Every structure is written in structure tokens, then in C-alpha cells.
Amino acid sequence: MFTHLHLHTEYSLLDGACRIEQLLDLAAQRGDKAVAITDHGVMYGAVNFYKAAKKRGIKPIIGCEVYVAQRTRFDKTNELDGQSYHLVLLCENNTGYQNLIALVSHAWIEGFYNKPRVDLELLKQYHEGIIALSACLAGEIPRALSAGDYGEAQKAALRYSDIFGEDHFYLELQDHGLPDQKRINPILIRLSNETGIPLVVTNDCHYLTKEDSKMHHVLLCIQTNHTIDDKNGMEFGSEEFYYKTEEEMRSLFPDHPEAADNTNKIAKRCNVTFEFGKTKLPHFDTPNGQENFTYFREKCYAGLHLHYGENPAPEIVQRLEYELDTIQKMGYVNYYLIVHDFVRHAKEVGIPVGPGRGSGAGSLAAYCIGITGIDPLKYDLLFERFLNPERVSMPDFDIDFADDRRSEMIDYVVQKYGADHVAQIVTFGTMAARGSIRDVGRAMGIPYATVDEVAKLVPNDQKMKNITLQKALESSQKLRERYEADEQIHELIDMARKVEGMPRNASTHAAGVVITDRPIAEYVPLAKNGDSVVCQYTMTTLEELGLLKMDFLGLRNLSVIHDAVEMIHIxxxxxxxxxxxxxxxxxxxxxxxxxxxxxxxxxxxxxxxxxxxxxxxxxxxxxxxxxxxxxxxxxxxxxxxxxxxxxxxxxxxxxxxxxxxxxxxxxxxxxxxxxxxxxxxxxxxxxxxxxxxxxxxxxxxxxxxxxxxxxxxxxxxxxxxxxxxxxxxxxxxxxxxxxxxxxxxxxxxxxxxxxxxxxxxxxAYQTAYLKCFYPKEYMAALMTSVLDNTNKLSKYIAECDRLKIRVLPPRINQSMVGFTVSGKDIRFGLLAVRNLGRGLIETIIKMRQENGTFVSFYDFCKRTYGLINRRALESLIECGAMDDLDGNRRQMASAVESVLAYLDSDHRKNLDGQIGFFDLGEEKKQEEFHLPKVSDYSASEKLSQEKEVTGMYLSGHPMSPFSDCYRQPGITRIGEIIDDLQEGNGQYHDGDMVWLLGIITRKKLKTTKKNSTIAFLTFEDLYGSIEVLVFSKILEENFSLLQEGIILKIYGKISAREDEAPKLILESLEKVSDPSQVEKLAESTKISDDPSSKHHPKPGLYLKVAGEEDPKWIQAKKDLAIFNGIVPLYVVFQNEKKFFRAPRSMAVDVNEPLLRELRRLLGEENVAFVEQ
Structure with a gap:
């Protein structure tokens, strides 16, 4: 028998293409008894590989191709340590597995430099139970031989043999048809004969079949951002890096059958077992050393009496007793106590905690002990949905914390249980249907416009979030037509299907945290992602291994509620x-x-x-x-x-x-x-x-x-x-x-x-209650939470206007960090002003509180001297924050340079010990500084400056007089488009046609390669802004109207690319100077007024009603509003003899219940659905 001992799965990210399931299906088909996994520097796939192999009756050999530092793992100088050697390590037993995860963890946490690196010291420390192979041409020994240094190769071979011990180090023979391998293989055989180190035949498997070599090349191009035709790109140089048969492998080295036999001998020696289902909860130390269950029971009953009185109903006590019994028998007492402890800590230090999340809210014990905040009995919530004796998987408390303080909670558990007992969890970004088309198209050198067009043919609505390319071809006629008619597109999609679903990158899970009884590195390999230490196994795998995984989620709304309540408490x-x-x-x-x-x-x-x-x-x-x-x-x-x-x-x-x-x-x-x-x-x-x-x-x-x-x-x-x-x-x-x-x-x-x-x-009810009874405090907190999102901020400022709450502009003597309540109004926060950091703002507020308000422009500059730079000072002037001080904005802006120079000069004199300006009395100094006598900026100039430094209009909005127009049918709010596309709600899509009403706030012209001019406009309404692309023909025809400050009603097509902010491609426009000009947008047409007609020009839902005030139409609109979707809506108003093409916001999700209700309401003959 022959066993593959050098193999890279999809977890050698964008390099390995042996998908675990397909690999093991092929191995089972061939009758292979064992296979190894040796991904580059990681063990991401080890457990998945183990389970999949065992399921098929194949022995899994757990390994890793590690990187070995040329010097030590702590040396990180580019000239000397930029490259590292490869070395294949295989686990002989569970001791070897423990040592391998230690090696891999140290490589990431201590040795990372371009790659995660071990060194000889670590290999000596953690060699037991490991069989090592000399690796590919990038191994230390092959590299020395390639350089013609036999002596160095021999020295390295003996060193590795000494580290790992007799029969635990092998020299790899590989032949992928590469000239260097052909040259050094005879020398490796000589080295084996002279040192007694045995040989082993391997193939560096990166893909399954010879035909997959092109797909692998594409993967490498995606990784390195090259194209397949780029001669400078990374390429393996042959098509032989595949999962070969025993016959193919033995034929490569017919004179050395023992080297092939050694693969089977090694495989027989490798026996690692994983333990699944046994929980490994950390112990919780109770106060005064009390027995854990006794302590837990007392805590639960204290909470029971708090919530239900001293004499709770028998059925309540019975429910709690049942839960306590189940929790104890299933071994989750410590679990509850650990969660209770960190939730308690959060509340004690003022970190907002959610009332619960997921099935844990169904536990009465959790409610009594303070983990959750909602009564499970009142709402008939079931404990068994969370935990029951028949459940195999571990229960899972997901806890929401205020998003801006989540990190403090992770710090707490690290401090309590130890940094080596707590880690976050890896997650993988995979190549989904659209993404795989884009990645492969880029690698194949296909023009972006073509790739983008094909990718957008893949359905992307809510119901098809995880659609595969196969399903896309079945469900999208246009995609199928392009696939069948265009050879290049056919190849693109076929190649994309080959890489679809593969992991593309590793990152840190947004919420998952693991806490263990022993150091985590004794259970799982670790890696580093930025400053975070993460487990290399995913959440699901960690649960299967019995480790305690919890979700620490950051929820913005908790911060909003907390901040609103703080203002209410005033x-x-x-x-x-x-x-x-x-x-x-x-x-x-x-x-x-x-x-x-x-x-x-x-x-x-x-x-x-x-x-x-x-x-x-x-x-x-x-x-x-x-x-x-x-x-x-x-x-x-x-x-x-x-x-x-x-x-x-x-x-x-x-x-x-x-x-x-x-x-x-x-x-x-x-x-x-x-x-x-x-x-x-x-x-x-x-x-x-x-x-x-x-x-x-x-x-x-x-x-x-x-x-x-x-x-x-x-x-x-x-x-x-x-x-x-x-x-x-x-x-x-x-x-x-x-x-x-x-x-x-x-x-x-x-x-x-x-x-x-x-x-x-x-x-949700809490947020609604606050908005209803404390609207100023709530809206102020809400706006503070979206300071980095101009579109949402615009939307909430518009909501304040609707609620008759004025949002006052920033003022240096009144504004705080975020938005705050000021009498009956809300005051703009300084953190929303660009070029101002939180630290500077907090210092300014402290100065104000300790030494009084700023009395003049000079006083502010003097007191903040050395803390504020020129750009920050100009931003404060331009946003109007200094308007309450002496002088107008232009005067202060004109004086910035002189006052800073004035203060710099005097400061230098003071340092030199000279009698200077600072020795004069304050009044004298103030008298000697004068603002220049210049007129103020115009109102439009002020608005422009405000917009520039805050992203908002503060002293007024040009679109405010048009606010009622946005309630009319047909006019779409920009904020709705942006929010919908960013959140993936499926209401708006690429290619949708919409009417917008707004103002041009910025214009930029660009000359194309074909020497035509196009314009990029920033177009804004009361609810957000969007970039509008204007091509040369429309630009030339409407040049005088396409200027900054012009209010327009525009019609265009949404362009929504996955890697860019949404845009609008302009098709037509109309200047608007008065709200009365903005009429309801209804389109006359020659389309038949018979909804059942088969001559409708395009797919959609067609309805016929008496008129716009028809009660049946009013009810139908309510039904339609529930089913937001992608199908266009067309309505014939018989009385007005008008055909209405509804705006994109009224597009529907057509289904049988909706059609049945519409036909019942309007009549069978007045409803028609034309399918695509």
C-alpha cells in the first residue's frame, strides 16, 4: 500500500485545493486506507478532516507543514529572516498531537514574521510523538542541495534526525517534473545512504486531479492578485501536484520501493484520537469556598423570591426545581455560574447588558440568577428549547453588551481566568457565488465590466442569500443564456464553480469567546489575528470538542438606551x-x-x-x-x-x-x-x-x-x-x-x-418607550451612536425635525462629545466635527468646566495653545462652533495663522527667559490682539463649509422646504436605498430605476480614455447622499443645470457593486425651484388597461382599480407593503385613465397567499402576474 503523507486541503488558504470531502471520497473510491493532512502553518481543517475520514473508514493522519525560522523565531529582520524553511510534521500519537498544536501556536504567537515560524528550540522541546519529513524544495535540506552545498544539507539532516530521533525523521523524494527535483533526488538518495536516514516518497498534493492544475493556478492568482497570463505571477511549473494513484507514485521511483513502502509504515504508526462530546468546563470558584450547586441553588431562590414574592406559586417552584435538577445532572452548574459572574460584573461597572438572546431566555434559572432579564413564564418560553437531557449539543448563552464596551468584558474574563485560558475564535470568509465569479474573472484577466455584469445575474435577494452557482444557473434564465452562448463566460462560471465555497481568508469571529479549565493551547492550536489570539478551530468544532464557547455580542442599541437614560437622569x-x-x-x-x-x-x-x-x-x-x-x-x-x-x-x-x-x-x-x-x-x-x-x-x-x-x-x-x-x-x-x-x-x-x-x-419596546416619552434624550443618544454614518445621521435629524425637535449647531461653550439635550432642543456633538479627536474634545470640556467658558476667539486659542492644531481650529470655525465668540467666521478664519504665530513667538520668548507677551496682564494681551475687519461668508458659503467638516448642513438645509415632497408616491429617499443595499434587505437592486429629489453638493469632471467627459456628482436629500454618474451626452445637454447648489429631480439607474458604495447613473433630470413643481410621478403609457392582457411589455404584477381613493386600492396597498420584494408593480387607475408604474420601494414579493388575497379583494379579472 501507498499513503499520501504530504497534502494541502482548502485550509492552505488560496493554495491548497484538495477539498476535504471530495478528497476522502476519492480516497475511499480507490481503497486508500489512510491519508494525511499537512496544511501550510495551520491546523484549521484537522478536526473536519478527522471526522470525514473516520466516517469513510479511512485513517486520518494529522499533520502540518510548518515554517522553520532560519535563525530563531524571535529574529525578525527582513534581510536575514524574510524566508523560512518548510518541514512536514505528522502526529504519531496523542502526545504528538499535543506537541504539534503547541508548535503551531508558538509559531503564530511568538514567531510570526511573514509566516508563522517555529525554530530549532521549539522543535527540540516539542518533538516527542512527531514524525518529521524533509518537505519540498523549500525545505532546508533540498534548498541547501539546490544551492550545491552538500555539507550544509548533511549537517541539517543529521540535526533533524537528532532532534526527532531514530525512525522519526525521513528524507522526502518528490518528482513533479521540476528540473531542480530531478537534479537533487540522486543526491538525497546518496545522503540517505551515507547518514542512514530513511527515504519516503511523497507527492506535494495541492489538488485532486491533473485537470485541476489550472484551477489551482487561478487560486494562486487570486491569492497574489495576478492574472494567469502574468509571467511574474506565482506558478508551480508543472501539472503534477495532484493526488496520484499508488501505481503513479511507485513508477516515479521504481528503484526505491522501500521509500514508497515507508509511507504505509508511517501511516500504521500514526494513531491520533479526538474526544467528542465530553465537556471541559472551567471550574468556578464560589465565595467562601461554598459547594457550587449549593451556591447556585441559593442564588436562584434569592432571585425567585425577588421576582415572584416570598410565596411563589407551586408550579413556579416546580419549574425551577426541574431546571436545577436538569442543569446539575447535565453538568452545567459551572456554566451558569461563569455566565452569571461576568454578567454581574458588567452590571456592577455600568456596562449595559441585554435582557437575553437566543434560547437561553427560556430558562427560569437564568432569569432568577440575573443572566437574562425577561420573564420566561409570562411569555410561555420553554427551558427545553435551551437545555434538555436528550439534547446532544452544548447549550449556548449569547449575551449582548453595549457595542462600545464589549472589549472590556473580554478583558474581564481574561483577567479572571488567565490570558492562556481565554481566546476568541476563527471564522472563514468563503468564496460565495457572486464573489467566486469576481475573483476568478479578475484572475483570468476578463474585463471588469463583463465580470460585473455576469456576477449581477446571480440572484441576490433575501430568499437566495446562500445560493450556489448551480442553483443560480437553474433559476436565472439570463445567466443560463450567457453561460450557454458565450465560451468565455462558460469557462468563467465553470472555473468559479470549482473554487466556490472554498475559504478565502481567516478572521476573528465577531462574538465568539472560548474559556477553558486548562490552557487553551492544550486543547486546540492558536493563531493571531491582529492583536487577538484566536482558536484555529471554528465555533462548531470547538463545541464538538466539549469546550465552553460563548457569544459576547456588541449591540449598538444598548449603548443608545444607556446614553439616553444617563441624560434622563439629569x-x-x-x-x-x-x-x-x-x-x-x-x-x-x-x-x-x-x-x-x-x-x-x-x-x-x-x-x-x-x-x-x-x-x-x-x-x-x-x-x-x-x-x-x-x-x-x-x-x-x-x-x-x-x-x-x-x-x-x-x-x-x-x-x-x-x-x-x-x-x-x-x-x-x-x-x-x-x-x-x-x-x-x-x-x-x-x-x-x-x-x-x-x-x-x-x-x-x-x-x-x-x-x-x-x-x-x-x-x-x-x-x-x-x-x-x-x-x-x-x-x-x-x-x-x-x-x-x-x-x-x-x-x-x-x-x-x-x-x-x-x-x-x-x-425594541424599551427604545420605543424612550422615543415616545423622552424623545429629546433618545434621539440625542441615537444620533451619537451613528456619528460615523452620515446617511443615518441625516435620517435621524430629519426625524427630529418631524418631531418638532430642533437640532442646534455645535457651540464651543455648550457642545459635549456627543449629541446632548439643551432645553427643548438637541445640541450637536463636537465628535461629529472632522479633525477633532475625542481626547481634544474632552480636554476642551474639562477646561470649560474648571476655568469657565471661553470668552473670545483669542481666549480659546490661548487656553488650548499646544493642544490644538491649525486644521482642528479651522474645522471649529467652519462648522460654526465659534459663532458665539467675538467676530464672524471669516474674521476668525483669517486670523488663525496670525494668532498661532503670535502665541508661538511668545511661547518661545517665555522659554528663553525673556520678558515677553506672557508677562503682560490678560487684558493688555487681549487689547493687543485684534481680529481683521472683514465681512462674513455668505449663507451658501457657510453651508458648504459646514457640509465639508461635518458631512451635514447645520445652519439650514437647502432641501428643508421640500420635506413634504418625500411623502409623495414615486420620490425615493436616498437613505432608504443606501440602508437597504448595505443591510441586504432586498428592496432595492442593481439596475432599479428611481426618482430622486435633492441638491448637487459636489461635482467632479473626468476625461475618459476615449477623450469624452463624464461627471461625478454628490447628490443629497434630507435623508442621505449618493454619488451620481453622468455620461457625456447627458452632461453636454444639461451642463448649466449640473452645477453645485442646484436642486433637481433626477431619474436614474441604481448601480450596486458588491465592493463599492451604491451609485446612480443619470438618465434624465429636471430643475426644481419650488416644492409645488414636484408633482406625483405617474407615467402615461399605451399599455392595455386590462391587467389580464397577455401583451404587457415586461414582467411584473399588474392591478386595475377604480381610482387612487378607492378603499380597495388603499387596502391592497397595505397588503402589498408587507411583501416587499423585487417584482415591479403596475397599477391602472380607471377613473383617472392613468397608468402608474410604482417606485422601486413598492416592488413586491409575489406569492400565492398575496395573489389569493388581491384576487379576492379586487376581483380575479383585475389582477395579473407576468412572470420573468
Missing amino acids: HDPNFLVDKIPTDEPKVFQMISAGVTDGVFQFESSGMRSMIMQLHPDSLEDLIAAISLYRPGPMESIPRYIENRHHPEKVTYRHPLLKPILQVTYGCIVYQEQVMQIFRSLAGYSLGRADIVRRAMSKKKHDVMQKEREIFIHGLVSKEGTIEVSGCLRNGVPEETAQAIYSEMESFASYAFNKSHAAAYAYL
Whole structure:
């Protein structure tokens, strides 16, 4: 037998192309008994490789091709240490595995210089249980031989042999057809004969088949940013780096069969086992050394009495006892205590903590001990959704902290458990469908415009977020046509399919943190990503290995709530946001009216439309809204709303469903409801019910079919014990049971975790409450949280205007770091001004507080001398922050240079010991400094300067008189386009046509290679700004109108490229000087007014109604608003004899429930859907 011992999987990022699953399928097909994984410098794929190999009956050999420093791992001088040697290390046993992860971890944490490097000292320290191979041409020995230095090669070989011991170091023979290998192989054989070091035949496998060599070359080009035709690019020089058969390998060295035999001997010696499923929780030290469960129990009961009184109902005590018993038996007491401890710490030091997230909010024990903040009994949340004896995977508390203080929490656990016991977690960016087309197109040298055009043909809406290229070809006719008609595009897509899904880069997971009982490097290899130490195994793998993984998430809204409450405490020190009533009618009235800008979870236009129809009046309604407004369950929204407003229409297939589904008006909305149906109707335990629910959500058809039988007929053990009673025994007819099971089956993958929805609905309610009753404080905190996002800031300033709250410009004597309440108004924060750092602002505020306000321009310059530079001073003048001081903006701007020079000169004199300006009295100094007598800037100049240094207009907005125009059909808000495309909500897409109303704030001309002129405009409305591209023809025709400061109504096509900010390509424009000129945008056309006509020119949903005020049209609009999507909407208004092409914001997601409702409302003959 022959075994491959030198192989690179996809985790040798953008170099290895042996995909683990495909590799092991091929190995199994050939009958290979063992295979090694030896990725470059990392062990990312070791566990996945191990599991996949074991599944196929193949022995996994765990290894790594490490980089060895030429000197020590601490030497990092470019001339001497820029290159390192390769060395293949294989784990002989579990001791070897422990040593290999130690080597790899040290290489990253201590030895990283271009590559993660070990050195001889580390190899000596961690050699036990490791078999080493001399590697490829980049190994120390082959490199010395290539340089003609046999003596140095011999010295290195004996050194490695001495380090690893007899029969633990081998000289690799490789032949990929490279001249250097042909030359040095005879010398390697001689070296083996002279030193007694055995030989081993390997192939440096980087891909699976010879035909994959081009794909591998493309991968290298993606890595190095070259094209395949670039002669300076990285290339392997042959097509032989593939997973060869035993016959192919033995034929390379027919005179040395023992070298091939050695591969099998090594494989037999390598036996590493991984332990899965056994938890390795760190121990929690209780105060005073109290036994952990006793301490935990006491804490839980203290919380129980706090929440439910001294004599809680027996069923509450019973629930807690059940949870405590389960937690103890499953070994998670320490888990709860660890989470409780860091949540407690966060609260003690004032770090905002969320009320819960995920299924953990269903635990009463977590609520009692203070981990979560929402009552699971009140909202019928299930503990078993989080933890039950039948669950195999570890439970998972996800904790939200204020986004600007998350790092403090990581610092806390590092300090408590030790830096070597805490690490963050790696995550991989993979080449998705569109991304793989772009990467491969770039590597193949195909023009960007062509690649971009093809990539955009891949569907990219919410329902197809994880679409593959194969699915894209099946679902997109245009993509399929290009693929079949164009040979270059055919090759591009075929190549993209080969690399699709491969990891492209490694980064740090946004939330995951691991805490271990022993040093982490004893369990998993570590790496460094920037300053963060990360586990090289992903979250899922770490859980399988039994390590404690938690999500420390940063949530901006927690910072907003905290900052708003801090401002409220200035005038209402007793206000507690956690004690607000959750049934305040005014809050629900505000939400129902759609006044939800800035309200957590309810900001999007689609969600706003839904809740305006829903008219929520309880937290339960908000929980349902959050759960329903997602792809999939959205189809249930019309039924849910209809049933909510007409309870008499609610029906249940069986009376046992009523107590479960009553809260959601007869609709299955939550995962917990699926579990309760299994329990109530068929007698399942909640643990078993959760397992079946998971199988349904993952579409495991074999499990689903088996459980259907059990759900209906029950399950009886061999001993005759009834384990599951089944529906029939509980009086549910078979036909009814079948229908209920089918409904659960179809909806289970869409059902939402109610525990998570409840926690987020509570947070959403808190933000709505603050906006309703403390709008100034809330909006100030909200705007501070988006200082780095001009579009969102514009949107919230516009919302303040709608709420009749003035946003005052910055003032040096009143402004704080962020936005603050100033009487009935909000004052602009200085941190929003460019060229000012937080440290400088805090110093200015401290000066103000300790020594009084600044009385003049000179006084400010004098007191901040040495702290503020010229650009920062000019920014303060230009934004208007100095307007309350003496002089106008132009006077101060004109004096900047002279006052700084004045102060510099005097400071030097003072340092020289001369009697200078500083020895004069303050009044005398002030008298000797005068601002120049110049007139102020014009209003338009001021606006321009304000815009330049803050991104906003502060002393007025040119578009303010047009604010009502944005409520008209057809006019799209720029902020909506930007937010939607950035957040991927699927409302706007590349190529959509929209009307905008705004002002040109910047213009830049550029001459193309073809000597034509194009313009790049910054176009802004009250809600954001966007770059507008104007091609030469339109530019020439409208040059006089395309000037800065001109207000226009423009029509154009959205250009949304994945790697760029959205743009608009201008097609037509109209100058607007008065709001009355902005009419409703409706388009006359010769299209038939018969929606059922088959002569419609383009795909879309066509409706015919009596008129714009027709109640049926008004209701239809509400239904349509729920189903935001990508299908264009066209409406014929018969009375007005007008054809209306709806704006992109009204495009819909056409589905059967929507069509059924529209046909019922408008009549079958008045609804037509033309498919693409």
C-alpha cells in the first residue's frame, strides 16, 4: 500500500485545493486506507478532516507543514529572516498531537514574521510523538542541495534526525517534473545512504486531479492578485501536484520501493484520537469556598423570591426545581455560574447588558440568577428549547453588551481566568457565488465590466442569500443564456464553480469567546489575528470538542438606551428603564402609526408597513411581528393580521391546539409552539420534541417520515412500555393528525425561536418607550451612536425635525462629545466635527468646566495653545462652533495663522527667559490682539463649509422646504436605498430605476480614455447622499443645470457593486425651484388597461382599480407593503385613465397567499402576474 503523507486541503488558504470531502471520497473510491493532512502553518481543517475520514473508514493522519525560522523565531529582520524553511510534521500519537498544536501556536504567537515560524528550540522541546519529513524544495535540506552545498544539507539532516530521533525523521523524494527535483533526488538518495536516514516518497498534493492544475493556478492568482497570463505571477511549473494513484507514485521511483513502502509504515504508526462530546468546563470558584450547586441553588431562590414574592406559586417552584435538577445532572452548574459572574460584573461597572438572546431566555434559572432579564413564564418560553437531557449539543448563552464596551468584558474574563485560558475564535470568509465569479474573472484577466455584469445575474435577494452557482444557473434564465452562448463566460462560471465555497481568508469571529479549565493551547492550536489570539478551530468544532464557547455580542442599541437614560437622569434621577410598564398605550399607538425611525427592529419600510396594519397593543404582538417578518413566514402575515383583527375567523384543527396557538391567532409562529404541539397532542417529551423540530428545520426527510408515524400512532418499547402515546391515543383523528404534522413539517424551518424574539421585542419596546416619552434624550443618544454614518445621521435629524425637535449647531461653550439635550432642543456633538479627536474634545470640556467658558476667539486659542492644531481650529470655525465668540467666521478664519504665530513667538520668548507677551496682564494681551475687519461668508458659503467638516448642513438645509415632497408616491429617499443595499434587505437592486429629489453638493469632471467627459456628482436629500454618474451626452445637454447648489429631480439607474458604495447613473433630470413643481410621478403609457392582457411589455404584477381613493386600492396597498420584494408593480387607475408604474420601494414579493388575497379583494379579472 501507498499513503499520501504530504497534502494541502482548502485550509492552505488560496493554495491548497484538495477539498476535504471530495478528497476522502476519492480516497475511499480507490481503497486508500489512510491519508494525511499537512496544511501550510495551520491546523484549521484537522478536526473536519478527522471526522470525514473516520466516517469513510479511512485513517486520518494529522499533520502540518510548518515554517522553520532560519535563525530563531524571535529574529525578525527582513534581510536575514524574510524566508523560512518548510518541514512536514505528522502526529504519531496523542502526545504528538499535543506537541504539534503547541508548535503551531508558538509559531503564530511568538514567531510570526511573514509566516508563522517555529525554530530549532521549539522543535527540540516539542518533538516527542512527531514524525518529521524533509518537505519540498523549500525545505532546508533540498534548498541547501539546490544551492550545491552538500555539507550544509548533511549537517541539517543529521540535526533533524537528532532532534526527532531514530525512525522519526525521513528524507522526502518528490518528482513533479521540476528540473531542480530531478537534479537533487540522486543526491538525497546518496545522503540517505551515507547518514542512514530513511527515504519516503511523497507527492506535494495541492489538488485532486491533473485537470485541476489550472484551477489551482487561478487560486494562486487570486491569492497574489495576478492574472494567469502574468509571467511574474506565482506558478508551480508543472501539472503534477495532484493526488496520484499508488501505481503513479511507485513508477516515479521504481528503484526505491522501500521509500514508497515507508509511507504505509508511517501511516500504521500514526494513531491520533479526538474526544467528542465530553465537556471541559472551567471550574468556578464560589465565595467562601461554598459547594457550587449549593451556591447556585441559593442564588436562584434569592432571585425567585425577588421576582415572584416570598410565596411563589407551586408550579413556579416546580419549574425551577426541574431546571436545577436538569442543569446539575447535565453538568452545567459551572456554566451558569461563569455566565452569571461576568454578567454581574458588567452590571456592577455600568456596562449595559441585554435582557437575553437566543434560547437561553427560556430558562427560569437564568432569569432568577440575573443572566437574562425577561420573564420566561409570562411569555410561555420553554427551558427545553435551551437545555434538555436528550439534547446532544452544548447549550449556548449569547449575551449582548453595549457595542462600545464589549472589549472590556473580554478583558474581564481574561483577567479572571488567565490570558492562556481565554481566546476568541476563527471564522472563514468563503468564496460565495457572486464573489467566486469576481475573483476568478479578475484572475483570468476578463474585463471588469463583463465580470460585473455576469456576477449581477446571480440572484441576490433575501430568499437566495446562500445560493450556489448551480442553483443560480437553474433559476436565472439570463445567466443560463450567457453561460450557454458565450465560451468565455462558460469557462468563467465553470472555473468559479470549482473554487466556490472554498475559504478565502481567516478572521476573528465577531462574538465568539472560548474559556477553558486548562490552557487553551492544550486543547486546540492558536493563531493571531491582529492583536487577538484566536482558536484555529471554528465555533462548531470547538463545541464538538466539549469546550465552553460563548457569544459576547456588541449591540449598538444598548449603548443608545444607556446614553439616553444617563441624560434622563439629569432631570429624573429615579427613572429605571427596566421598570417601565410594558403595556403603555401611547407607545403602541406610536408604533402602530409607523413612527419607528430609530426603534430597534422596526425601522425598515416593510416592517413599518406591517405593524401599521397589525396595530400591536402588547409585547406579544411585537414578539410575533419580529418572528413573522422574515423570508418564509412572511406568507403567514396576511392570515395573522386578519385573524388578529377578526378573532371570530380563528379556527383550530383540534381543540388541543387552542391553548398553544391562541396567542398567535391560530398561526404557528414559534419553534416552541411546534414543540408544545408534539407534547400536547402526541405525548412527546419536550426534549424529544425539540430533536424532531430540529430535524424538520434541517429537512431530514428520513427522520421526519419516521417521526410522522410515531406522532400519529405512538411508540411502544420492546417491553411494552408506551414511550410516546401518539395522537390516536389522545383522541386526535388520524386525518387531523396527518394534516397537523404536514403543517408543522412545512413551517418548522421558518418557525422562529420565541425566546430570542421575546428578548429583542422587549429591547425594541424599551427604545420605543424612550422615543415616545423622552424623545429629546433618545434621539440625542441615537444620533451619537451613528456619528460615523452620515446617511443615518441625516435620517435621524430629519426625524427630529418631524418631531418638532430642533437640532442646534455645535457651540464651543455648550457642545459635549456627543449629541446632548439643551432645553427643548438637541445640541450637536463636537465628535461629529472632522479633525477633532475625542481626547481634544474632552480636554476642551474639562477646561470649560474648571476655568469657565471661553470668552473670545483669542481666549480659546490661548487656553488650548499646544493642544490644538491649525486644521482642528479651522474645522471649529467652519462648522460654526465659534459663532458665539467675538467676530464672524471669516474674521476668525483669517486670523488663525496670525494668532498661532503670535502665541508661538511668545511661547518661545517665555522659554528663553525673556520678558515677553506672557508677562503682560490678560487684558493688555487681549487689547493687543485684534481680529481683521472683514465681512462674513455668505449663507451658501457657510453651508458648504459646514457640509465639508461635518458631512451635514447645520445652519439650514437647502432641501428643508421640500420635506413634504418625500411623502409623495414615486420620490425615493436616498437613505432608504443606501440602508437597504448595505443591510441586504432586498428592496432595492442593481439596475432599479428611481426618482430622486435633492441638491448637487459636489461635482467632479473626468476625461475618459476615449477623450469624452463624464461627471461625478454628490447628490443629497434630507435623508442621505449618493454619488451620481453622468455620461457625456447627458452632461453636454444639461451642463448649466449640473452645477453645485442646484436642486433637481433626477431619474436614474441604481448601480450596486458588491465592493463599492451604491451609485446612480443619470438618465434624465429636471430643475426644481419650488416644492409645488414636484408633482406625483405617474407615467402615461399605451399599455392595455386590462391587467389580464397577455401583451404587457415586461414582467411584473399588474392591478386595475377604480381610482387612487378607492378603499380597495388603499387596502391592497397595505397588503402589498408587507411583501416587499423585487417584482415591479403596475397599477391602472380607471377613473383617472392613468397608468402608474410604482417606485422601486413598492416592488413586491409575489406569492400565492398575496395573489389569493388581491384576487379576492379586487376581483380575479383585475389582477395579473407576468412572470420573468
